[in-house]
Amino acid sequence: MQMASSSLTTARARTVLAVFACAIGLAEYLWIAANSSGFGVDFNQFYSASRLAGTGRLYDWDALRKIEAEHGPPVHTGRLPVVAFGVKLVGWMPYSTAHAVWVACGMVSFLVFALAWPGLNRPLMAVAVCWSAPAAVLFWGWVRIPRCG
């Protein structure tokens, strides 16, 4: 009985610790979001490429650059036609709405990534995802810190 109570306390302590660690990691995300310089660069590329998918001009840099310039700096797309065509699911929406849906879908996919991977310790995975700078970069772009050296 005493052992069961002790293990319950340990489990609770671990959960509290995991939640605390997640909160610190999420604070890092928010800091990156506040200082982000590349927010939506990749999405702009997908959104613009989806406009061209199916026209035979998906890899026409002049056409793509023109569409991308409406929402940010133009970058090349290396997506296959079927992927760019799939983005039409959000491509019909106004840009800001489509971007919000895209970020929400990204968060859901990270949740699936964390929950579905077989054999992982879930609380530890939650902490790792919340602490992950690459994940933050995927969502918010890179931080606006001057380069050192």
Added chain:
Amino acid sequence: MFAAAGLLCLSRGRPRLAGAVFALCICKYHLALGFPILLVAQKRWNALVGGAAAIAILLGACFWIEGPGWPRRYWQVLADPAFSPAAPRMANLRGIAWWLPWPTAAEIVLAIAVACLLWTFLRRTTDLGLAGAGAAAGGLLLARHGYAGDCALLIPLLVFTVQRPGVAVWLKCWAVLLLTPAPLFLVVLVANKQFYGQLLIVGFVVAALLRECLVKRPTGDPPAQPA
């Protein structure tokens, strides 16, 4: 996400569906090179057939969408230096090789070595989740195009390294270090010092895979079985 869902399907005995789900990694196929290696190394033929069929359908759809000339136009984009302008800031073998003499030859040699290491690791590993984590991390290293955000693929291998008993403390500490933003800041922000960040990331993956290859499997531990 598709990799995780594919592994989940495999673990639940749905290999054909798993293959089809793995095929959806086509959205960033250059980072998913480890998964076909996983399926072949572990002789998961049903999943491989499912994946190949789905890939064939998706590639067929590409022709339907963009016409017969799209592979040539696509190749031209990939060959354009403006497509991958920052090789020294990539946390993969290409990034490492950029700093070495004869970078293309160095990258080929490193890629063959990592592919062989990954193959050996996948042949020995019985834990499907760990095998998937190794495949994802190996794919990240082998990719010719990948930046800071793509390092999220390392998370499962880092977590497995921390959570598994019997892993050396120094390797666990290395994993914890990589879970912090430090290495990425080194790779992306510190001019002319990116090599150390790349070495930290690539070195960890190699060390973690090598550790699994060298560790003695307990007797009675079954070999990797296809689902």
